[in-house]
Structures are given as structure tokens and as C-alpha cells.
Amino acid sequence: MRVKPHIEIMVGFLLLLSIVALSFLAFKVSGLKSYVNKPETYLVHAEFDDIGNLKERASIRLAGVRIGQVVKIHLNPETFRADVVMAIYRKNNLPIDSSLRILTEGLLGTNYLALTPGYSDQSLKEGARIEETHSAMILENLIGQLLYRFKDDDKKDQKKHSKIEHKVVIS
Amino acid sequence: MNQHVVMENLYFERDNHIIFSNLNLKIARNKVTAIMGPSGSGKTTLLKLIGAQLYPKRGKILFNGKNIHHLSRKELNNARCQMGLLFQEAALFTHLNVFENVAFPLRENSELLDFMIRDLVLMHLETVGLRGTALLKPSQLSSGMARRVALARTIALDPSLIMYDEPFTGQDPITMAVLMRLIQHLNRVLGLTTVIVSHDVQETLSIADYVYIIFDGKVVGEGRPQKILASENLAVQQFTHGLADGIIPFHYPAEDYRKDLGLADA
Amino acid sequence: MLDFVQMLGHNSLKFTRRLGGSFCFLCASLLRWPRWRRSFPLLIEQIYFIGVYSLLIIIISAAFIGMVLALQGHNTLEKFSASSQLGQLLALSVIRELGPVICALLFAGRAGSAIAAEIGLMQTTEQLASMEMMGVDPLWRIISPRFWAGFYVMPLLVLIFDMVAILGGYLISVDWLALDAGTFWSNMQSSVDFYTDVVNSVLKGLAFGFVVTWVSVYQGYYAPPNAEGISHATTRAVVYSSVFVLGLDLILTAVMLGGW
Ligand SMILES: Nc1ncnc2c1ncn2[C@@H]1O[C@H](COP(=O)(O)OP(=O)(O)OP(=O)(O)O)[C@@H](O)[C@H]1O
Numbered sequence: 001m002r003v004k005p006h007i008e009i010m011v012g013f014l015l016l017l018s019i020v021a022l023s024f025l026a027f028k029v030s031g032l033k034s035y036v037n038k039p040e041t042y043l044v045h046a047e048f049d050d051i052g053n054l055k056e057r058a059s060i061r062l063a064g065v066r067i068g069q070v071v072k073i074h075l076n077p078e079t080f081r082a083d084v085v086m087a088i089y090r091k092n093n094l095p096i097d098s099s100l101r102i103l104t105e106g107l108l109g110t111n112y113l114a115l116t117p118g119y120s121d122q123s124l125k126e127g128a129r130i131e132e133t134h135s136a137m138i139l140e141n142l143i144g145q146l147l148y149r150f151k152d153d154d155k156k157d158q159k160k161h162s163k164i165e166h167k168v169v170i171s
Numbered sequence: 172m173n174q175h176v177v178m179e180n181l182y183f184e185r186d187n188h189i190i191f192s193n194l195n196l197k198i199a200r201n202k203v204t205a206i207m208g209p210s211g212s213g214k215t216t217l218l219k220l221i222g223a224q225l226y227p228k229r230g231k232i233l234f235n236g237k238n239i240h241h242l243s244r245k246e247l248n249n250a251r252c253q254m255g256l257l258f259q260e261a262a263l264f265t266h267l268n269v270f271e272n273v274a275f276p277l278r279e280n281s282e283l284l285d286f287m288i289r290d291l292v293l294m295h296l297e298t299v300g301l302r303g304t305a306l307l308k309p310s311q312l313s314s315g316m317a318r319r320v321a322l323a324r325t326i327a328l329d330p331s332l333i334m335y336d337e338p339f340t341g342q343d344p345i346t347m348a349v350l351m352r353l354i355q356h357l358n359r360v361l362g363l364t365t366v367i368v369s370h371d372v373q374e375t376l377s378i379a380d381y382v383y384i385i386f387d388g389k390v391v392g393e394g395r396p397q398k399i400l401a402s403e404n405l406a407v408q409q410f411t412h413g414l415a416d417g418i419i420p421f422h423y424p425a426e427d428y429r430k431d432l433g434l435a436d437a
Numbered sequence: 438m439l440d441f442v443q444m445l446g447h448n449s450l451k452f453t454r455r456l457g458g459s460f461c462f463l464c465a466s467l468l469r470w471p472r473w474r475r476s477f478p479l480l481i482e483q484i485y486f487i488g489v490y491s492l493l494i495i496i497i498s499a500a501f502i503g504m505v506l507a508l509q510g511h512n513t514l515e516k517f518s519a520s521s522q523l524g525q526l527l528a529l530s531v532i533r534e535l536g537p538v539i540c541a542l543l544f545a546g547r548a549g550s551a552i553a554a555e556i557g558l559m560q561t562t563e564q565l566a567s568m569e570m571m572g573v574d575p576l577w578r579i580i581s582p583r584f585w586a587g588f589y590v591m592p593l594l595v596l597i598f599d600m601v602a603i604l605g606g607y608l609i610s611v612d613w614l615a616l617d618a619g620t621f622w623s624n625m626q627s628s629v630d631f632y633t634d635v636v637n638s639v640l641k642g643l644a645f646g647f648v649v650t651w652v653s654v655y656q657g658y659y660a661p662p663n664a665e666g667i668s669h670a671t672t673r674a675v676v677y678s679s680v681f682v683l684g685l686d687l688i689l690t691a692v693m694l695g696g697w
């Protein structure tokens with residue numbers, strides 16, 4: 001039995017379209033591009049006290065421009081700090097005394113690493129370590145500090161407050 | 172071996188409703204055998220039993236001397252290719268046109284090349300007088316034409332046994348005459364063993380070699396057409412002469428009518 | 438009370454029997470796959486009828502869903518000044534959930550009902566019986582190709598749905614809401630993982646295609662032989678397969694997220 005040509009054409013079209021869709025999803029939507037079409041990179045280490053929500057494959061930016069991504073995050077068992085391995089694109093030559101901060105995109109966005117270049121003439125090499133790092137801003141800690149401040153303020157205002165409460169209860 | 176199909180002590184029931192209690196029936200090779208009986212007596216069921224689409228509770232059906240219900244799938248398919256069953260409704264494939272309908276069994280069961288299939292199909296359509304409809308869809312045919320296309324499709328595989336389930340109902344007199352001639356032609360020229368299930372007493376008796384009348388799950392009368400017409404049996408007489416009153420009830424078995432209407436104690 | 442218990446018992450027994458019956462039916466039709474040379478054209482034909490015919494409705498729905506999602510997402514994310522995350526929201530919700538599920542629901546409505554009605558009609562008009570009498574096994578000739586076609590086509594449709602929905606969302610975000618295209622894509626890329634998200638989307642598509650065609654084919658094959666029976670079978674094919682798809686989605690999501 002033969003299949004009619006227009007049926008074959010349409011089925012072929014369906015297959016083609018789904019292959020296009022698959023490659024679109026693979027290379028444009030998901031991060032698979034970075035597995036396959038790897039740009040030349042070199043690895044750099046940095047240790048943080050607290051990385052907050054930083055994930056693998058988070059981007060590293062300099063002045064907002066993407067210059068690499070986080071490859072691996074693990075705990076350094078000796079220092080009990082987080083060891084972050086980053087892949088920096090080979091074309092970027094960075095001063096050796098650059099510093100790293102963990103920032104958040106928007107209020108609720110994902111974390112990324114912001115690199116602030118230093119002034120040294122020497123540049124970072126494969127396997128180098130960035131010494132100066134700033135931990136992530138943890139919202140809970142910030143709020144905790146804020147509350148602590150408020151408490152101090154509260155103590156001063158306590159008298160006033162209790163009076164007001166009294167009034168409320170009576171009325 | 173003179174008997175094409177033999178049924179012995181067949182017992183079959185459906186939803187606790189006994190259809191055949193003890194049926195014995197023989198279909199002779201190369202002859203026209205007619206099976207008659209009132210509506211609902213199980214004629215269609217009988218044909219489906221022969222085609223092994225239904226399985227009997229007890230008893231056996233021998234096709235070419237082999238129990239058709241004990242064959243393996245492959246043997247059964249081969250046996251089915253040797254028998255043609257023409258359903259009461261034509262049962263044409265609605266998604267294929269007339270040509271493809273007739274070509275279907277050939278394409279599925281043989282390795283014939285396209286041009287051979289084309290010639291064969293056109294020959295068979297010519298036999299039933301419908302070569303001109305080859306490109307129509309089944310929905311564009313009248314029911315009589317559809318039945319003839321189904322006949323062409325059934326004979327396409329050159330079966331040795333062909334069973335017609337009520338081929339004459341809903342046909343105009345001319346078509347009926349043509350169909351009868353066709354059935355006789357197929358029987359005489361190709362030597363097909365023919366089984367006709369019908370209520371049309373006159374037409375059927377005129378072409379049958381042997382007649383069975385079934386009623387109430389049993390064969391109540393059998394013999395050559397003249398013998399059937401002369402039979403003393405009350406049921407046979409009632410059926411052949413089309414009498415309204417007699418021992419064959421018009422009603423499906425039911426509770427007492429008066430009781431059903433709530434008049435039992437009146 | 439006793440009546441109720443009796444009814445419960447009766448119905449659960451009936452349900453169990455149905456389940457067993459449909460499973461046997463499934464096995465019977467799947468195990469008929471003996472002649473590749475003949476089966477392959479049948480499969481292609483069914484992929485055409487099942488897949489290509491569903492393509493248009495799936496593309497149109499996907500485009501609209503992607504666009505609406507972008508608008509709604511933007512509206513909400515803007516409140517937290519996080520509209521740069523729109524691409525991520527869009528891609529994750531489409532690839533993980535909406536793509537497979539909506540695709541399956543549309544597929545049930547478009548192809549499932551057609552399968553059930555067609556097979557039901559063939560059964561009612563004794564086409565399957567006469568096919569059997571020609572020595573052709575209807576399970577092999579009619580049921581099995583439809584089943585496999587549904588199974589193969591669904592993942593393809595899901596992929597296409599995902600792509601079109603994301604492109605639709607892109608259109609709205611970048612052309613209408615004037616978000617930055619670079620941020621849109623790069624945020625999406627940093628959050629969507631090919632293996633856990635896209636591959637799971639395809640796996641869900643496979644599972645849903647399996648369920649929808651199983652239900653539809655079974656309902657059609659065992660439809661009572663009359664017009665009412667066919668219409669009921671068609672309705673049931675759509676309703677049951679939708680319910681099964683949603684239930685199965687819960688289980689699959691739990692497995693994929695929880696890593697059981
Ligand atoms: N699918 C079925 N399920 C249950 N009972 C059935 C079924 N088909 C037929 N029957 C019953 O079997 C009996 C015989 O039916 P059958 O169709 O064989 O009769 P028939 O002799 O061919 O009648 P007619 O001449 O009207 O075609 C009937 O009493 C009918 O009620």
C-alpha cells in the first residue's frame with residue numbers, strides 16, 4: 001500500500017516543525033546552548049561567607065554586561081565558606097584585584113554576581129582566586145537589623161505607647 | 172467430502188436468552204442452501220457462528236471437516252478468506268470509495284501489483300453491474316447498490332462458500348431478479364457453495380436446492396423446496412404460507428400481557 | 438444503607454472490570470504489530486489524520502495563551518518591579534505545565550473525539566465485523582495504528598505548542614510592553630534547563646498522548662451499536678481523557694519536582 005503524496009508532505013511538515021521547535025527550545029529558550037556551543041572560558045574561584053540564593057548557571061556581570069557564568073558551587077570543608085567556581089569568557093581580561101558582590105535582579109528576581117574591576121595591571125588567570133567578596137544581602141538579616149533599630153526607638157516611645165493603648169482599652 | 176459446513180448439537184445463548192437449543196444443520200458443497208425463519212429466530216447469529224465471530228456454548232461447527240472454533244488465529248484467517256459473508260447492511264468502509272472498498276481484501280490478503288488489482292476490481296464491479304460507480308463514496312450509493320458493491324467485495328477473494336444475509340430485502344423487483352440471477356450464476360459457474368438467509372419464501376424457494384426452516388432454536392423443517400411446500404408441519408406451513416395465526420408467535424417472549432398492564436386480577 | 442453499600446460494591450466491581458477489560462484491550466491491540474512493511478503506511482496515514490489536523494488549533498491556541506500569559510504576568514510582576522523576569526515566568530509555566538496539559542486537552546477534543554466517533558461508527562455498521570470476515574484483524578488494521586499515531590504525535594505537538602506560546606509571549610513582551618529582548622532571553626535561558634524542563638515536557642506529552650488515545654479508542658470500540666451509543670462514547674472519550682490527563686499531570690509533576 002502506498003501513502004498519498006500530500007499526506008507524506010504534511011506529515012513531513014509536521015516533523016520538520018517539531019524539529020524546529022525542539023531546537024528552538026534547546027538553544028534559544030533553555031541554557032543548552034552553553035553546553036553545546038561553548039565559548040572559550042577560563043575558571044576562577046571565589047569564596048563567600050553566604051551566597052544566599054545564588055544558583056549554578058547564574059550570570060556574572062560587569063557594568064551590567066554578561067561576562068561569564070557560575071559553573072559550580074560547593075562548600076569548602078576547611079573554611080566552612082561557599083566556594084564558587086566561575087567560567088569567565090576568555091576575551092575578558094580582568095584585573096587581579098577585582099571584587100565580587102551578590103546582587104538581586106529587581107526585588108524578587110534571581111541572584112547574580114556583579115564584578116567590580118580593580119586597578120592592578122596583572123590580570124586574572126585560569127584557576128586564580130578573587131579574594132575580595134561581599135556576601136549576599138539576606139532579606140531576613142536586613143529585616144532583623146531593622147527591627148533591632150525599631151526596638152531601640154520603641155524603648156524611648158514606650159511611655160507614650162502604653163498611654164495610647166490604655167486609652168484604646170477604656171474607650 | 173460432500174458437506175461444506177456441518178453443525179452438530181449447537182447450543183448458544185445471549186444474555187440468558189436461549190437462541191439455539193439443539194441445532195443440527197448440514198450445508199452441501201456446491202449447492203444453494205436456504206435458511207429461513209421468522210424475524211429474531213437467530214439467522215444472522217447462525218452466520219456469525221459459522222464465521223467464528225461468536226462462540227457457541229456447546230456443540231460444534233465443522234468447516235471443511237475442521238472445528239472452526241478450535242483453529243489458531245492464522246488458520247482462522249485462512250478459513251475466513253475462503254468464506255464470504257454478506258452482511259444485512261452492506262457494511263462498506265465509509266472512508267474508502269467504491270473502488271478501494273472492493274480492492275481492500277485484495278490489498279490486505281495478497282501481494283498483487285496495483286495494475287492487477289485494478290483489473291480484478293473492475294471485473295468484479297462489472298459482474299455486479301456497477302463499474303460506473305467506482306469513484307463514488309458509499310454514502311452516494313442507494314442501499315441496493317451498496318449491497319451489490321458489498322457482493323463484489325465479498326467475491327473478490329474467490330471464496331468457496333458465500334453466505335448472504337437477507338440479500339433481497341429492500342430491493343425493487345428488477346434488482347431482485349438481477350440479484351437472483353447473479354447468485355445462481357455465481358453458484359453454477361464458479362461452483363460456490365451458497366447459503367441464503369431470507370424471509371422471501373417464493374424467491375428463495377425458486378433458487379434453493381435445499382431448505383432449512385429454523386424456529387425456537389431448532390430446525391423444524393428441512394428438505395427440497397417442493398417437500399417444504401407440501402410439508403404437514405404446522406410451523407412450516409404457517410411460515411411458507413405467511414399466515415398470521417399459528418404456532419409461531421408474533422410476539423417476543425414476555426410476561427402475561429394482562430399482568431403487564433396491571434389487569435391481572437380484573 | 439444496605440442498598441448504598443450494595444451499589445458501591447457493584448459499581449466498584451464494575452469499574453475494576455472495565456479497567457481490566459480496557460487493559461486487556463490495550464495489550465491485545467499493541468501486540469498486533471507483525472508486518473512492518475504494511476503497518477508503516479497505515480501509521481503515517483494516521484499521523485496525518487490525528488496530528489496534522491490538530492496542528493492548526495494547537496498553534497492558534499498556543500499563540501493566544503502565550504500572549505495572555507505575558508500580559509497577565511507583566512501586570513503582576515510590575516508591582517514588584519520584577520518585569521525583567523517575565524521571560525522566565527512565561528517559559529517555565531508554558532514548558533512545565535501549560536504546554537503538555539492544554540495540548541492534551543485540545544488533542545482530546547480534536548483527535549480523541551474523532552477517533553471515538555469513527556471507530557464507534559465502524560463498529561455499529563459492522564465494518565469491523567466484515568473486515569474480520571475478510572481475514573483482516575481490525576485490532577491490527579484499525580485500532581493499533583491510531584493508538585501508535587496518537588502516542589508519537591503528542592510529543593511533537595507539545596514541542597510546537599511550547600515554541601509558539603513562547604514566541605507569542607515574546608511578541609507581547611518586547612513589541613508591546615517594550616521589555617528588553619536581551620533580558621527576556623537571557624533570563625529565560627538562565628532559568629530553563631533543557632534536561633529537567635524541556636525533556637520532562639516531552640515526557641508528559643508522551644504520557645498524555647498514550648492516555649488520550651487509549652481512552653478514545655476503547656470508548657469507540659465498545660460503544661453500544663446505535664447513534665446514541667456513539668454520541669455518548671464521543672463525549673466520554675473527551676471527558677474521561679481530560680480528567681485522566683489532569684490527574685496524571687498531578688502525579689507526574691509530583692514525581693518530576695519531588696524527584697521521587
Ligand atoms: N448483540 C446482541 N446482544 C444480545 N442479543 C442479541 C444481539 N444481537 C441479536 N440478539 C438477539 O438474538 C436473537 C437473534 O437475532 P438475529 O439477529 O440472529 O435474528 P435474525 O433471525 O437475523 O432476525 P432478522 O430476520 O430480523 O434479521 C434476537 O432475539 C436478538 O434479540
Ligand SMILES: [Mg+2]
Nearest residue numbers: 214215216259
Ligand atoms: Mg438478521
